[in-house]
Amino acid sequence: MATQHSRSAARLMMAPAVFVLLVWMLVPLGMTLWFSFRQYLPLRGGDLGFAGWDNYVRFVTSSSFWPSIYSTLIIVGGVLVITIFFGILLAMLLDQPMFGQGIVRILVIAPFFVMPTVSALVWKNMFMDPTNGLLAHLWRFFGADPVVWLSDVPLFSIVLIVSWQWLPFATLILLTAIQSLDSDQLEAAEMDGAPHLKRFWYIILPHLSRAITIVLLIQTIFLLSIFAEIFVTTGGAFGTRTLTYLIFQRVLESQNIGLGSAGGVYAIILANIVAIFLMRIVGKNLDT
Template sequence: MKRLLPRLLMTPAVASLLLWMLVPLGMTIYFSVIRFNLLNPEESGFAGLENYEFFVTDPSFWPAVTNTIWLLGSVILITVVLGVLIALLTNEPFPGRGLVRILLISPFFVMPTVNALLWKHMMMNPIYGVLAQVWQFFGAAPVDWLTDFPLFSIIIIVAWQWLPFATLIFMTSLQSMDREQLEAARMDGANFFQQFRYLYLPHLGRSVAVVVMIELIFLLSVFAEIYTTTAGGPGDASTNVAFLIFQQALLNFDAGVASAGALFAVVLANIAAIFMIRLVGKNLDK
């Protein structure tokens, strides 16, 4: 009875969690195998794998997958490299370090839509944006970033918001470093690059793995920044998998194909998560 009581008390929470997860997943699977286009309600019935085939053979599918990979890889690389450097710069005590750290992590609390609007109108606008003013100051022609370099612009916008997260994780990790070991290395004549290679990097290995895993999972669903700035264009230049699903669901009104795309995204996210969890596990075992 003593063993049964805790399980009975946990049953409502576990059942609610399972319903919260399984019901939407089951409905998505159901809609992915039927014909359900709101523009053609008379067409219905079992579709089998037609929705999956339509989604995969969409001309925008492979550009979306490629853009998603570029977005993931670039943002993770930028946030990890710059995050480590910023964390090292703010690791040593200096006047106002607490205020600087607060300012460094503050962009992470900006909502994605607000972040995109700030960059679209305040920074990257080719007429009155900050970057346009800088270009004109040096006598160069302003660049229409969101038109000429759409995917690169999205990468910069997303990286700016996720950089504080990586920096915060790395700053926290550096606080637990063995100061005596660092002092011993300095007394033995080790320069900064040697300390970085043999002390800082091994210590930050677990933190890097955690940052990469979390960002990889969340960046697969980047949507607000693309919708607010480029709307996936020009053409498919900045369309990712999440935005392609949105196009099928709310622009083409095809819930069946959108559900098939959503399941594809779920599978992709789970593959990435399993890979990263194993990588993190190996780092934790060291």
């Protein structure tokens, strides 16, 4: 049992790391808040003074704001559904004994280590190109006209690209959870005559609830800031401009640091709202 002296020593040793972490987080946040109340135009006069709530009002009343929120939530929701659904299927498949099981697992996990920019370029040029892409050749083979993916179904295309990159992560977490399942439960259910679907629904899926919760929370945190895939493929056109991309346009393309900083504050608020919602819905599984 820890004594008062050992607890004090632990706090003292942790203090420098905690201090650095707080500074690392609070300084950028503080600067963002500061600039969000300033009219700061680096190439058009610099700091033009206090702007009050003008940047916040201009950002939220922009015609691009709510469509960017919609695109962000659609991409996040679509990727989560695809990665969790197919992640469970792949995890169950990889858990079965097969020839070259180790190599197969490495190949399945490999896309997660590809940089988002490279992944987007591969999908854009090798798969989704309407002239020379593999999907275009497949469409022509069946006598159909090729789909111009990035303009005809832009949001679905982005979801597909991002899902391909994040599916290995979900599969790895879910596979680890499946391997920790007590095989005696499944054997007992099989001996009792329970079909595969009921074994999955009443034994495997409840056991995966904690792992699914972890996948939801971690992926949501990263997916809310998705940028590279959109920058490389559509450039924010065709209704694929997310909140992060809108902030990028306001800061770098319009050179309005104050307006972009206000958008950054809105992004923080959105991330916290989504995180709180997820924690209330599925976070309780972490405590059970």
